[in-house]
Amino acid sequence: MVHRISGLALAIFLPLHFLALGLAIDGDARLEDFLRWSDQPLVKLAEGGLVFLLTVHLLGGLRILVIENLDWRDGQKQLASIAAAVSAIIAFIFLVRLF
Amino acid sequence: MNVRLYVWQRLTAALMVPLVLVHIAVIFYATRQGMTAADILARTRGSLVWASFYGIFVAAAAIHASIGVRTVLSEWLPLTDRRAGLATIVFGLLLAALGLRAVAAVVLS
Numbered sequence: 001m002v003h004r005i006s007g008l009a010l011a012i013f014l015p016l017h018f019l020a021l022g023l024a025i026d027g028d029a030r031l032e033d034f035l036r037w038s039d040q041p042l043v044k045l046a047e048g049g050l051v052f053l054l055t056v057h058l059l060g061g062l063r064i065l066v067i068e069n070l071d072w073r074d075g076q077k078q079l080a081s082i083a084a085a086v087s088a089i090i091a092f093i094f095l096v097r098l099f
Numbered sequence: 100m101n102v103r104l105y106v107w108q109r110l111t112a113a114l115m116v117p118l119v120l121v122h123i124a125v126i127f128y129a130t131r132q133g134m135t136a137a138d139i140l141a142r143t144r145g146s147l148v149w150a151s152f153y154g155i156f157v158a159a160a161a162i163h164a165s166i167g168v169r170t171v172l173s174e175w176l177p178l179t180d181r182r183a184g185l186a187t188i189v190f191g192l193l194l195a196a197l198g199l200r201a202v203a204a205v206v207l208s
Contacts, residue, residue, distance in 0.1 A: 004167075004170075004171055004174075007164070007167045007168075007171070008167075008168065008171055010164070011164040011167065011168050011190075014160065014164060014194055014197075014198070015193065015194060015197050017201075018157075018194070018197035018198045018200065018201040019197060019201075020201075021201035021204055021205055022197065022200045022201045022204045023204070024136065024139075024140060024204040024205050024208050025200070025203070025204040025208050027208070028136045028137060028140060029136075031136035031139070031140070032135060032136035032137070035134050035135060035136055038134075039133075051123070051126065054119065054122075054123065055123065058116065058119045058120070058123075061112050061116070062116060064112075065109065065112060065113060065116075068109070090123070093127075094126070094127065094130070
């Protein structure tokens with residue numbers, strides 16, 4: 001379920017991400033204006049959330065690929081916990097750097 | 100999910116593992132002292148390497164995300180296979196078009 005929700009959230013975010021980068025077609029200034037708008041604390045918090053979701057989805061996907069393609073191992077729950085912890089740490093470091 | 104979609108889903112997932120890792124590293128690098136349009140575009144403009152990297156990334160993400168959305172829609176909503184398939188194609192094409200436009204914007208503009 002975590003993998004599905006993080007994937008769906010990323011799928012909703014992707015078109016917006018592409019539209020934002022596409023602003024550069026109209027010149028540097030349009031993109032710069034958007035980036036300055038994104039300096040707001042709430043937007044930064046949302047960016048941290050997105051980095052967290054991306055990392056969760058990456059690690060969840062790696063887990064699926066490993067389970068399907070390699071010999072099954074014990075400790076799946078521990079692997080899932082480690083994935084969540086690594087995602088949280090990466091997102092936290094990202095947030096600290098942003099603020 | 101049929102076998103063909105399953106294979107595409109897993110192949111694009113495997114392809115994107117290194118791409119996502121590089122992308123996360125770039126996010127950290129780009130935000131080290133605040134992000135500016137000048138910094139981003141100085142890195143990407145005219146770069147064949149970044150154009151290829153993000154071009155492949157966009158293509159893989161469009162395929163992967165649209166198949167994933169199809170799976171979720173089929174599970175959560177009472178959609179026929181045909182409608183779920185149609186939604187998948189429309190969403191995939193939209194992502195690919197917007198993504199390639201974004202790559203063009205930061206590499207060619």
